[in-house]
Amino acid sequence: MSKNTPITVAYGDGIGPEIMTASLDILQAAGAKIDIEIIEIGEKVYLKGNSAGIENSSWESLLKTKVFYKAPITTPQGGGFKSLNVTTRKTLGQFANVRPCVSYSPFVQTKHPVMDVTIIRENEEDLYAGIEHRQTQDVTQCLKLISYPGSERIVRYAFEYARANYKKKVTCFVKDNIMKITDGLFHKIFDEIGEEYPDITKETWIVDIGAAKLATSPEDFEVIVMENLYGDILSDVAAQMTGSVGLAGSANIGVRCSMFEAIHGSAPRRAGKNLANPSGLLLAGVMMMAHIKQFDVATKVHNAWLKTIEDGIHTYDIFKEEVSKKLVGTKEFAQEVIARLGENPKILRPVQYFAKSDPLAEVESKMTTRPDEKKDLIGVDMFVQWSRSEDMDILAKQLIEIKPADLELVVISNRGVKVWPKGIVEPMRVDHYRCRFETKDKTKPISHSVIAELLEKAGKAGIDFVKTENLYYFEGKPGYSLAQGQ
Numbered sequence: 001m002s003k004n005t006p007i008t009v010a011y012g013d014g015i016g017p018e019i020m021t022a023s024l025d026i027l028q029a030a031g032a033k034i035d036i037e038i039i040e041i042g043e044k045v046y047l048k049g050n051s052a053g054i055e056n057s058s059w060e061s062l063l064k065t066k067v068f069y070k071a072p073i074t075t076p077q078g079g080g081f082k083s084l085n086v087t088t089r090k091t092l093g094q095f096a097n098v099r100p101c102v103s104y105s106p107f108v109q110t111k112h113p114v115m116d117v118t119i120i121r122e123n124e125e126d127l128y129a130g131i132e133h134r135q136t137q138d139v140t141q142c143l144k145l146i147s148y149p150g151s152e153r154i155v156r157y158a159f160e161y162a163r164a165n166y167k168k169k170v171t172c173f174v175k176d177n178i179m180k181i182t183d184g185l186f187h188k189i190f191d192e193i194g195e196e197y198p199d200i201t202k203e204t205w206i207v208d209i210g211a212a213k214l215a216t217s218p219e220d221f222e223v224i225v226m227e228n229l230y231g232d233i234l235s236d237v238a239a240q241m242t243g244s245v246g247l248a249g250s251a252n253i254g255v256r257c258s259m260f261e262a263i264h265g266s267a268p269r270r271a272g273k274n275l276a277n278p279s280g281l282l283l284a285g286v287m288m289m290a291h292i293k294q295f296d297v298a299t300k301v302h303n304a305w306l307k308t309i310e311d312g313i314h315t316y317d318i319f320k321e322e323v324s325k326k327l328v329g330t331k332e333f334a335q336e337v338i339a340r341l342g343e344n345p346k347i348l349r350p351v352q353y354f355a356k357s358d359p360l361a362e363v364e365s366k367m368t369t370r371p372d373e374k375k376d377l378i379g380v381d382m383f384v385q386w387s388r389s390e391d392m393d394i395l396a397k398q399l400i401e402i403k404p405a406d407l408e409l410v411v412i413s414n415r416g417v418k419v420w421p422k423g424i425v426e427p428m429r430v431d432h433y434r435c436r437f438e439t440k441d442k443t444k445p446i447s448h449s450v451i452a453e454l455l456e457k458a459g460k461a462g463i464d465f466v467k468t469e470n471l472y473y474f475e476g477k478p479g480y481s482l483a484q485g486q
């Protein structure tokens with residue numbers, strides 16, 4: 001007999017303990033070979049004064065088992081509490097969020113009866129790095145970070161996931177018509193890595209029209225890979241489109257530890273009443289069983305669950321007179337699924353999990369190392385706080401007076417639009433100016449000391465610089481965008 005796999009379990013808050021008990025009962029009745037280590041997270045831990053909502057000792061269990069089955073938690077009202085999900089994701093390097101969004105028509109009402117879309121969302125980068133600043137009276141900023149390895153890892157994961165799950169098509173959503181460098185990189189990597197997967201159809205959409213198409217024709221999509229923000233928004237939209245957020249599970253995949261949970265919260269008003277639908281957490285548990293390679297258990301539980309839904313055994317959230325046969329509570333629902341273990345659905349499509357390939361292991365073994373590129377410093381963008389209304393020639397004159405000999409003042413822009421040299425139309429201005437200095441000859445890079453000299457002179461002249469951004473050429477090509485109108 002093969003050995004049990006240790007997993008870490010958190011029962012969570014609100015409806016958490018009820019739906020976790022129900023889900024574990026079903027998994028164990030199906031023969032799951034698991035050894036459970038229980039940790040406490042969430043409200044009780046937060047209220048003990050731990051702002052992260054998780055004890056230090058719990059990390060040991062997570063890093064040891066590498067598998068976390070997590071019920072929803074309640075984040076107490078009021079400031080000072082950090083999101084446990086964000087902390088776990090970042091600490092454990094969970095780079096991929098995987099969310100299958102499936103319709104179960106006619107048994108669960110939905111406007112989209114044909115829908116089986118998996119959203120794969122990058123989980124660590126983008127605007128979610130949390131690097132934000134207030135720079136001037138008028139202007140705040142949030143840095144959008146998109147990296148080569150981060151993008152390669154998530155794009156590869158999407159292709160490997162598609163292969164392992166017999167999906168034929170991967171679509172990429174980006175906004176590279178506007179963000180040519182960041183989203184452009186994500187798109188480029190999707191195209192490059194995609195070439196290694198000739199068995200899979202590839203498609204790219206600008207995220208706005210792609211989202212509109214997803215909302216009207218979800219049947220055209222199988223796997224969609226996205227950066228963090230687009231994925232955050234669209235994975236909720238897609239889950240809602242299937243008819244109930246209460247039915248979706250999700251996985252956060254990482255090398256140090258992967259986490260499996262329902263997408264809904266702790267529904268405190270339903271807690272302790274034996275009302276909640278355990279399906280989202282159970283389907284997350286099915287993903288977990290496939291992750292730990294207990295494919296027979298994953299298949300058995302998923303099909304028994306489909307049969308239960310098909311037989312009209314429904315909890316209150318999906319109960320509809322027209323299709324439902326029996327209204328059940330959390331415990332009874334679990335018993336009904338257990339009674340159907342070994343059965344397949346007749347109308348809904350049965351599922352089959354295979355030991356085809358392990359997406360995470362494939363990604364780790366295929367990650368590329370890129371050669372170092374030649375990087376030349378050819379200028380600097382100096383951001384300054386300055387009057388919203390004064391003539392731009394006054395600022396330009398001061399900047400030209402202080403600039404080091406190696407640099408030229410090329411353009412001044414306000415919210416990305418050129419305001420000096422003057423254009424035909426004067427845009428509305430805020431107090432935040434990007435002043436671009438470049439070398440005349442881009443083949444002659446400057447040293448950092450030239451920038452230090454510029455800043456020292458600006459400081460002495462009373463020019464309030466709020467930040468700088470170096471301008472580089474990579475292998476002879478600019479690594480920065482032009483100002484609109486430049």
Ligand code: NAD
Nearest residue numbers: 071072073074075246264265266267268270276277278317
């Ligand atoms: P929620 O998902 O808990 O509830 C939204 C609605 O859906 C409610 O009407 C609820 O009764 C219903 N619902 C949710 N899950 C259900 C289920 N399994 N069966 C039947 N009905 C269900 O969202 P909320 O009310 O915004 O948040 C409640 C708490 O959950 C908050 O403290 C929030 O911070 C937390 N939360 C936690 C997680 C997580 O742990 N991953 C995620 C989201 C929200």
